[in-house]
Amino acid sequence: MPRLIILVALASLLGTITSKGYSAESASQGQILDPAAHNLTRLEPLRFGSETDNSALQPKEYRLKVGQGYRWKIQATPGSEYAFIAPAFFRNIWIRKVEAGEVEIKSATLDEIEFENGGEAELFFVAIRPGTYEYGSKGMMERGMVGKIIVESVDGAPAAGSPKQGD
Known part of the structure; x- marks a missing residue:
């Protein structure tokens, strides 16, 4: 039972993070850019x-x-x-x-x-x-x-x- 609760909590957390745009995909799309190298x-x-x-x-x-x-x-x-x-x-x-x-x-x-x-x-x-x-x-x-x-x-x-x- 404790494992199930932990898995549900992790799934919920992952869903929240992904819905807020913090996924690995958004990072690879350049959400965090270095001003010395991007958009110069x-x-x-x-x-x-x-x-x-x-x-x-x-x-x-x-x-x-x-x-x-x-x-x-x-x-x-x-x-x-x-x-x-x-x-x-x-x-x-x-x-x-x-x-x-x-x-x-x-x-x-x-x-x-x-x-x-x-x-x-x-x-x-x-x-x-x-x-x-x-x-x-x-x-x-x-x-x-x-x-x-x-x-x-x-x-x-x-x-x-x-x-x-x-x-």
Whole structure:
């Protein structure tokens, strides 16, 4: 008799779990998704230099949301050396990986992405802390190669005491 009660209780529990959407099938359908790997938002590519101006930088502003995963392509025009830096931003995101050609780099931290003579890299990350952050090309920011990334909280409210470039 106790076995029968246990079996009925287990069957009832299994029926409840399945009816609430917690079945193995729903898990395999992606009910729980990692924001760093699924539903990534592609940002407009960041371009260092142009055919006519090696100090061009486009775009100069990005708006992101905390908790969202992103793919960000960084492109450098051939003919100049560029070192993409964003120290405060890099400290306030979770980096999943950087792809450069056929190489994937998985690292918890990032200082800069340097392009010797043009090229392309793609950064996969999740924004984790609201704030306003500067980015640019090392040694060329004083010539206007600087932009800003605004990371908003989930509710869209600006962050109080947002970290700045030196934070």
